[in-house]
Amino acid sequence: GEDVEQSLFLSVREGDSSVINCTYTDSSSTYLYWYKQEPGAGLQLLTYIFSNMDMKQDQRLTVLLNKKDKHLSLRIADTQTGDSAIYFCAESLTGNTPLVFGKGTRLSVIA
């Protein structure tokens, strides 16, 4: 079955880059997502990538996909205190199957 793994914690200094990593087991996954959850809030979609892409950039966010290793990463440039949150990686086999989420990586930004 599908499984998504993430490290649970990451701490970085303000202004540095953050890299959050994720591995998934199902090579058939066609859609991969990053969500952000701030305290007391629901999940907010940050970005997504299709499996036929290997990189996507959106302002301070860069997503890298290594299909061979089934590894997805999210890089946040110039990390700010407002980026402190839990970041979830998710995969979906098709456009209509439920997303499978990792347990989330808690990012702490130190001023």
Next chain:
Amino acid sequence: GAGVSQSPSNKVTEKGKDVELRCDPISGHTALYWYRQSLGQGLEFLIYFQGNSAPDKSGLPSDRFSAERTGGSVSTLTIQRTQQEDSAVYLCASSPDRLNYGYTFGSGTRLTVV
């Protein structure tokens, strides 16, 4: 509506009581999903609706859990005879028919069973 709305935002109930959690998706979104978020456990898929039908109920943890959706819009998740292990945040999400851009989540209902 402009976003996914869930009610109540917080619910405290006694063990053994039944609870109903409501989700009002974005207007026009045909797909609706329920997830459960427990401390340290990530997001656990519960059930998925396409229109009013539920093609995938595989995540419901027991027969105490049920959900329905009417009019292709509002959904209700019902937990009967609540147990302490049901305490969690219950998140609802909706998406257009084609899931190219991911879900839009509500803020969740925090359920505490005492």
